[in-house]
Amino acid sequence: MFESGNDVAPNPASEKPQFPEGLRVLAVDDNVVCLKVIAALLIKCRFVATVTTKATEALEMLRKNKESYDIVITDVEMPDMNGFKLLEIVGLEMDMPVIMMSASDDTKTVMKGIKHGARDYLTKPVRLADVKTIWKHVIKKNVHDPLKLGNIEEKKDEHPEHSKAKKQRGTKGKEEETNAQCDAATYRNKKPRLIWSKELHYKFVDVFQQIGREQGIDKAVPKKILERMNDPRLTRENVASHLQKFRNTLKREGVKLAKMNEDNEKNNAVLSKAIVHLPNPTTVSTGIPSFGTQSQTFGAFRANNRRPLYYNPANQHNILLQQNVIPRPVADQKCSNMHIPAPIFSQNSCSETELDWMRFHSNIPRTNMVNNHSTDSTSHFPGFSTGPTTMPNVSYSCPPSGAFNLAGVPLHGSTQLNHIPQPESQVQSSTYGQYEGTNLVNFNGRGETNGHFLQHPFENPESESSGVYNNYNYPDDDLSYIIRQFSSNPPPRL
DNA sequence: CGAACAATAT
DNA sequence: TATATTGTTC
Numbered sequence: 001m002f003e004s005g006n007d008v009a010p011n012p013a014s015e016k017p018q019f020p021e022g023l024r025v026l027a028v029d030d031n032v033v034c035l036k037v038i039a040a041l042l043i044k045c046r047f048v049a050t051v052t053t054k055a056t057e058a059l060e061m062l063r064k065n066k067e068s069y070d071i072v073i074t075d076v077e078m079p080d081m082n083g084f085k086l087l088e089i090v091g092l093e094m095d096m097p098v099i100m101m102s103a104s105d106d107t108k109t110v111m112k113g114i115k116h117g118a119r120d121y122l123t124k125p126v127r128l129a130d131v132k133t134i135w136k137h138v139i140k141k142n143v144h145d146p147l148k149l150g151n152i153e154e155k156k157d158e159h160p161e162h163s164k165a166k167k168q169r170g171t172k173g174k175e176e177e178t179n180a181q182c183d184a185a186t187y188r189n190k191k192p193r194l195i196w197s198k199e200l201h202y203k204f205v206d207v208f209q210q211i212g213r214e215q216g217i218d219k220a221v222p223k224k225i226l227e228r229m230n231d232p233r234l235t236r237e238n239v240a241s242h243l244q245k246f247r248n249t250l251k252r253e254g255v256k257l258a259k260m261n262e263d264n265e266k267n268n269a270v271l272s273k274a275i276v277h278l279p280n281p282t283t284v285s286t287g288i289p290s291f292g293t294q295s296q297t298f299g300a301f302r303a304n305n306r307r308p309l310y311y312n313p314a315n316q317h318n319i320l321l322q323q324n325v326i327p328r329p330v331a332d333q334k335c336s337n338m339h340i341p342a343p344i345f346s347q348n349s350c351s352e353t354e355l356d357w358m359r360f361h362s363n364i365p366r367t368n369m370v371n372n373h374s375t376d377s378t379s380h381f382p383g384f385s386t387g388p389t390t391m392p393n394v395s396y397s398c399p400p401s402g403a404f405n406l407a408g409v410p411l412h413g414s415t416q417l418n419h420i421p422q423p424e425s426q427v428q429s430s431t432y433g434q435y436e437g438t439n440l441v442n443f444n445g446r447g448e449t450n451g452h453f454l455q456h457p458f459e460n461p462e463s464e465s466s467g468v469y470n471n472y473n474y475p476d477d478d479l480s481y482i483i484r485q486f487s488s489n490p491p492p493r494l
Numbered sequence: 495c496g497a498a499c500a501a502t503a504t
Numbered sequence: 505t506a507t508a509t510t511g512t513t514c
Contacts, residue, residue, distance in 0.1 A: 031504095077504065079503085193508070194506095194508090196507085221498065222497080222498070236497080238507080238508085240499080242507080244501095245506075245507080496514105497514085498514075500511085500512080500513095501509100501511075501512090502508100502510070503509065504506100504507085
């Protein structure tokens with residue numbers, strides 16, 4: 001019948017339901033389908049259902065003639081009014097049994113509802129079994145008032161329309177039941193909401209980048225992505241929704257990247273001034289560039305053996321700790337944040353400068369990295385010493401003209417980043433690539449351009465190293481004043 | 495019309 | 505918040 005199993009199963013021996021009839025219920029929900037189902041369920045219980053889709057209207061009705069209702073069931077997420085406010089007014093101010101309805105039944109929400117005067121809660125979709133129990137709240141309320149208790153049974157006759165509905169059981173009533181049953185069934189059989197596991201997200205990112213490379217970033221649209229992902233779990237809507245969020249994330253990160261690099265310029269300027277006073281030969285530590293605490297975010301890069309090495313002026317300690325761990329896609333692990341992809345670059349449009357920049361982004365095939373670094377702490381990786389955690393990080397990583405941002409879109413206009421020419425006197429090509437005319441750093445300090453690069457120690461997932469590669473050679477204190485500059489410049493957060 | 499996209503709902 | 509749904513535009 002209405003519900004499967006013991007939900008309905010009316011006792012054939014007794015015509016009467018096992019609860020009082022004629023309970024006058026005001027049901028409030030802006031979702032008409034939901035409301036329809038609820039109304040049908042209420043009628044099924046031989047209650048008198050009054051429904052409205054507006055919380056304000058419900059309140060008006062209650063204020064006008066509160067005595068017309070025994071109980072109120074209301075959604076707590078009504079658009080025209082704070083649902084909890086309605087609970088409060090009805091449950092606390094009016095001292096009326098009010099039951100909250102919500103799609104979520106987490107303890108926090110329920111407790112909030114109870115605090116706001118709810119006697120009980122119904123989780124959507126509401127089922128007959130749930131509705132059958134609501135009369136108890138009226139009994140509880142009137143437990144010291146037997147007169148009112150007795151009234152419940154009588155009330156049904158005061159509502160001829162209800163009796164009418166009852167009489168039509170065989171015809172229209174049946175129809176309504178069927179519809180309601182149908183709706184309820186649809187509601188319950190709804191596909192469970194998709195969770196974008198890491199595995200799924202990586203797949204998405206791969207396809208996104210693939211299409212981006214082949215056809216351009218704006219050709220990566222839901223339908224194409226869906227087709228290429230070829231995953232039965234997904235619908236176009238799923239992909240569209242995820243893509244929307246993904247693009248937003250890229251956009252946000254893009255802005256941050258630009259802002260961050262602006263900061264870098266300032267920092268570089270500060271440092272280049274400061275360095276004038278430092279003794280020679282001096283090697284200045286640069287940090288491992290990253291987006292602050294978001295380095296986890298770059299898991300997707302690893303899949304491509306490309307790792308962005310953006311400069312991060314602070315939080316180096318955290319970054320280093322995290323970068324020792326190469327995140328890998330884990331099957332069906334929930335994807336808690338929006339991982340962003342490696343820069344997308346076309347094969348044929350990369351200028352030398354772009355390539356330089358990308359090199360800086362450690363665009364190194366993993367196969368080239370293995371055994372490519374020494375565990376000897378004297379082995380320098382210019383520009384990538386970890387240094388002590390309090391060391392200032394000096395960036396040379398401002399992308400040159402024509403650089404791409406994270407979405408593979410060239411950096412233009414206000415996001416365009418310029419080289420910061422270093423003072424001539426600071427150019428020391430014999431020292432591991434610090435001032436080689438530009439603010440770009442070569443991995444091997446020899447102006448490497450042939451495509452083979454040294455590996456950053458942390459780049460190697462197999463590395464056993466705890467990763468203290470300290471190539472600065474003067475005490476922290478010497479730069480403490482610079483540190484202060486950087487500490488007022490926290491890394492961007494998502 | 496269907497798809498993409500943005501906005502909004504849950 | 506993450507995902508779903510809706511509304512508008514293309």
